[in-house]
Amino acid sequence: MLDKKIFDGIFKRDKRFVSRAISIVESSEVNSVELLKQIHSKTGNAYRIGITGPPGAGKSTITNQLIKLFRKQNKSVGVIAVDPTSPFTGGALLGDRVRMNDSHNDPDVFIRSMATRGSLGGLSKKTIDAADVLDAAGFDYIIFETVGVGQSELDIAQTADSTIVVLVPESGDAIQAMKAGLMEIADFFVMNKSDRPGAENAISALKTILSLKDNHSRDWGIEIVQAVGTENKGISEIADTIQKHKNFLTSTNLLTEKRKSNMKLRIRNIIDEKLRHEIWADDRIDFLNESIGSVISAKVSPYQLSEEIIKKYKLDIAQ
């Protein structure tokens, strides 16, 4: 059972309770679903911004500068830094987590790192759930910051209203081939560290690639904003472009459409995970472990064993 105090705390944007609520969401207890159900009616008001890009592109710096700018506009900001730990080093991929100490005492800024080893899928789900907490707490902006590796940037694009891909001149080579996924999700680009040599070339290369692309939303021309995050250059242009994109989405009613389609995906993921959890109950995992030898020795086909396991699951349900 959840204490009523926690809901009062969230709705009053008391950071202790916001933090506690996110911890509940992270630990994936039964309480999490209950909490999210109860706060849902207060959600939908925050504008959600995704910031992604390769490691070292300066995403954290830009996030920090955006927070400062939003605060000058008297807007509150919640940040979720999605931090996929590297399976290799065990360390965090997002570099500098020691930051924003000056926001620590600002009741209108809340920053939370969410890290997990292994499953990014599980991380994304928790990230989206945590954003609901920040939304219900009445933050004006929610920023998701994530390293563009593998699945995480796609997941973030599927929860953000505007997605910003941060690149640097050195990303040039990577853009053409590897970052196809990043191209697809970007509502606009930031070329950070654009005072470095090669910036012009990188921007030209990016423009060429973008010109080959059918814009997913025809009337929104994808922009490239130049910035030098460490010198606070280009930050107000980034904020302006976010606003412009928001206006575009709102005036065309695409915001609601995007949120509907994001929400459908979220629901599909919730359901798929629930079913996966159910079918992989201990007794069926045991059965899989016991039977795997006969599949490897080529007696039983994996499809045959799969059908047997599904049958067992359905018998359980029907009972």
Added chain:
Amino acid sequence: MLDKKIFDGIFKRDKRFVSRAISIVESSEVNSVELLKQIHSKTGNAYRIGITGPPGAGKSTITNQLIKLFRKQNKSVGVIAVDPTSPFTGGALLGDRVRMNDSHNDPDVFIRSMATRGSLGGLSKKTIDAADVLDAAGFDYIIFETVGVGQSELDIAQTADSTIVVLVPESGDAIQAMKAGLMEIADFFVMNKSDRPGAENAISALKTILSLKDNHSRDWGIEIVQAVGTENKGISEIADTIQKHKNFLTSTNLLTEKRKSNMKLRIRNIIDEKLRHEIWADDRIDFLNESIGSVISAKVSPYQLSEEIIKKYKLDIAQ
């Protein structure tokens, strides 16, 4: 119904029938499951090699050279080039697919590109299924070649007996941070184009990173093989290292363990996909579409709607 001729054709390694069988697997018909069940007893004899790495590393060249070497050893080779089309350009990420014309008339070499737009998950499943066809057809080696983007290289590592990650000196920067995933899956590395400036530095960097890593299988020291694919340099060293790794896995019984764990994952994926397919029947998709508005307007929580949909699914099963 499948014609008996197709099975005879596969088992005789008639390339027309092998090709037809893979097309059946690709098109995901009911026939696919039937076919895979019927050939399963003939599988398990091929040695499966995964070759992955960033675009432009020379994976195709190395694959081609390996094919030639294996043919000199009188071994047969089936190749599946996993070709994730970029969602952005619509083009193929693996560059040169016009190749190996000299193998075209060799009955002991079979090369197939598998490409799909969108879901890499679906592609991996079909790749693994197609490998079963090649395995049942009696090819000695099956090579999976895939670009190391996102999920595909992980999936390939989960079906290969030995996974080779091909890098080039220019990959140096990328190694440290982005390719953590590649590090994790490599049984050994090939530093291709190692006649280029910077090769020594790249190898040192790679060694440093590897020294930080706990080897996932303690007694197998990860190796770095230097090669110049276009000049056929280092290819026999690659083949030797594959053989060495194979001997290591066999002598320690790790090969069976690895195959068991890969197969378990494959079965989990088959089952999860089947359940996803079942729950997302038309009537429940319709229900989701009709209900999504009330979630966006914050009346119904996504978790509540998810529970309703699961309930509907279970009622269907119980009937």
